[in-house]
Amino acid sequence: MIFTQALLAKCFSLDGFSRFVATILVAPKKLCFGAQVHLKKVFALISKRSGKPKHRQQLKRKILMNIYDAAKILGIFGEITPEKTKTAYRAACKKYHPDINKAGEEMMKIINQAYDALKDYQGEIKEQQTDYSDLLNDALNAILNISDLVIEICGAWVWVTGDTRKHKDVLKEANFRWASKKKAWYFRPEDFKSRSKGNKTLSEIRETYGSYAPKRFIPMIQGGA
Known part of the structure; x- marks a missing residue:
């Protein structure tokens, strides 16, 4: 549980979230069942907060000329x-x-x-x-x-x-x-x-x-x- 809480705290900073994602991609089996449940909640929350990436919206609006x-x-x-x-x-x-x-x-x-x-x-x-x-x-x-x-x-x-x-x-x-x-x-x-x-x-x-x-x-x- 302590490990899970630490991961949850880190995921709300960009660098921390990157390290968090890297950890679960490299060694997903090391997470306990409770951590996996919390993980799903974290991704749902982050998805809700972030919405569509801003840079993609800007690219659609921007017309380029060299x-x-x-x-x-x-x-x-x-x-x-x-x-x-x-x-x-x-x-x-x-x-x-x-x-x-x-x-x-x-x-x-x-x-x-x-x-x-x-x-x-x-x-x-x-x-x-x-x-x-x-x-x-x-x-x-x-x-x-x-x-x-x-x-x-x-x-x-x-x-x-x-x-x-x-x-x-x-x-x-x-x-x-x-x-x-x-x-x-x-x-x-x-x-x-x-x-x-x-x-x-x-x-x-x-x-x-x-x-x-x-x-x-x-x-x-x-x-x-």
Whole structure:
């Protein structure tokens, strides 16, 4: 009983609980029947108190963007500081604001992600594409009204599936490219180099960068006699 009480006391600290779990995994037969009963109660109590791990909840909410794509979105390179990032962020918000831009709501989401990725970053980013936001904005505006297309925004990329065959000319003109392995069209920074050689599935891309569908502005077709 003394041994059981000592284990119960230890389990309420993280390190103590880790040692406690290690003990019962290595030598479970050494616990007496009474200790096993108390053990079940401990796990029930801990499960009730802890609920779902917080870090897992955060991962589901967080949409990731790497600092290089973020810099392209904000149009900055060279020596990056929080002040420089904030200035570029404010300029982008003003330029792509929904009040003056059909794709503005989606652009604001992307710009906010870019700012989140860079707001605390301080370091050097080599010279790179700085008109990506303009091109991305044009690409989104070109396809947002096409109801046959399924549009996903994953980080700084746009993926398009659905009935794309009859709209391939529009997609090409908007600088989308065809990914034969994924059977999907995509829009991305021009100097991107894939480490996976295009072997990542769309599901893996969604898991890494998140995915959401943009707000659509599909005009209603009016009919009548």
